[in-house]
Amino acid sequence: MSSLLEVKNLKKYFNTPRGTLHAVDDVTFAIEEGETLGVVGESGCGKSTLGRVILHLLDSTDGQILFNGEDITNVNAAKMSELRKKMQIIFQDPFASLNPRLTIYQTIREPMEIAGGMSKQQMDERVYEMMDTVGLARRLVNTYPHELDGGRRQRVGIARALVMNPKFIVCDEPVSALDVSIQAQILNLMQDIQEASGLTYIFITHDLSVVKYISNNILVMYLGQMVEKAESDTLFAAPLHPYTKALLSAVPIPDVHHEKKRVELKGELTSPINPPDGCRFASRCPYAKERCFKENPVPETIEGNHMVACHYFREINQM
Numbered sequence: 001m002s003s004l005l006e007v008k009n010l011k012k013y014f015n016t017p018r019g020t021l022h023a024v025d026d027v028t029f030a031i032e033e034g035e036t037l038g039v040v041g042e043s044g045c046g047k048s049t050l051g052r053v054i055l056h057l058l059d060s061t062d063g064q065i066l067f068n069g070e071d072i073t074n075v076n077a078a079k080m081s082e083l084r085k086k087m088q089i090i091f092q093d094p095f096a097s098l099n100p101r102l103t104i105y106q107t108i109r110e111p112m113e114i115a116g117g118m119s120k121q122q123m124d125e126r127v128y129e130m131m132d133t134v135g136l137a138r139r140l141v142n143t144y145p146h147e148l149d150g151g152r153r154q155r156v157g158i159a160r161a162l163v164m165n166p167k168f169i170v171c172d173e174p175v176s177a178l179d180v181s182i183q184a185q186i187l188n189l190m191q192d193i194q195e196a197s198g199l200t201y202i203f204i205t206h207d208l209s210v211v212k213y214i215s216n217n218i219l220v221m222y223l224g225q226m227v228e229k230a231e232s233d234t235l236f237a238a239p240l241h242p243y244t245k246a247l248l249s250a251v252p253i254p255d256v257h258h259e260k261k262r263v264e265l266k267g268e269l270t271s272p273i274n275p276p277d278g279c280r281f282a283s284r285c286p287y288a289k290e291r292c293f294k295e296n297p298v299p300e301t302i303e304g305n306h307m308v309a310c311h312y313f314r315e316i317n318q319m
């Protein structure tokens with residue numbers, strides 16, 4: 001059985017006046033149907049670009065994308081409109097991503113209109129069904145996005161993403177713009193929907209604590225590259241890469257008796273434009289040696305599917 005999504009050596013470079021910006025640089029992973037891959041890393045590390053390239057909202061520079069075993073790296077317009085139904089995106093800021101001139105009814109109905117083939121009555125029924133699924137009161141059907149609070153707006157975004165019954169959704173920081181109290185509601189909703197329908201998610205966030213419970217696996221990115229990938233429990237219990245350790249040390253632990261030393265990252269951030277040959281994290285890494293500035297570490301897989309890209313991870317972790 002093949003995975004639902006396979007991404008192989010994916011690259012996305014942007015040409016800028018200052019040189020080539022390596023937004024996504026050789027990223028490889030697979031996601032099984034019904035599972036969630038969390039993608040984490042600081043702002044600017046290429047998370048959104050990765051999601052957009054997979055969905056063909058941006059062209060890839062190099063690499064391969066397989067969906068259900070089928071190579072979809074290069075597709076024509078007809079294939080693309082078929083894929084649009086199966087692959088969807090939920091954005092961070094529903095206020096910016098929803099059309100302010102469309103009512104909730106029109107917003108949720110629009111993907112069905114574009115796809116065609118459904119009667120008005122079928123579309124109406126589906127709109128109400130989706131509103132029920134995402135917990136939006138039916139009386140809100142003729143309101144506009146600005147009349148709703150952030151949580152309800154994101155429910156509209158989710159309903160719109162789900163309306164064509166997709167198999168796969170890229171969730172790009174879907175709760176980052178919401179109040180903490182609302183975040184849990186939306187995360188629970190997304191998990192309930194996944195359980196009910198077997199959806200597969202890529203869940204992008206800069207906040208590791210958000211992905212801990214909802215991800216089967218987590219991919220940590222740094223300046224376009226994958227630095228570590230592991231099962232969620234493993235990553236939180238025994239991170240191997242110095243960058244993952246630093247990210248985790250910044251996640252608050254609920255237990256007050258548990259004292260944790262926060263790893264401060266010092267040093268200059270390497271530029272993603274014409275990046276140097278060495279490890280991109282070397283300039284901020286507390287363990288960096290000469291070799292790290294010369295040679296980019298090749299990702300190494302240990303123990304099943306735990307992947308790490310660091311020359312000295314064995315030494316650092318006393319393995």
Ligand SMILES: Nc1ncnc2c1ncn2[C@@H]1O[C@H](COP(=O)(O)OP(=O)(O)O)[C@@H](O)[C@H]1O
Nearest residue numbers: 014021023042043044045046047048049050272
């Ligand atoms: N259209 C674009 N043109 C040029 N550079 C871009 C473009 N989109 C994103 N970038 C750059 O690519 C890098 C990754 O951006 P992005 O994927 O948005 O990161 P993240 O989502 O992790 O914050 C950043 O350096 C960003 O400035």
Ligand SMILES: [Mg+2]
Nearest residue numbers: 047048049172
């Ligand atoms: Mg982003």
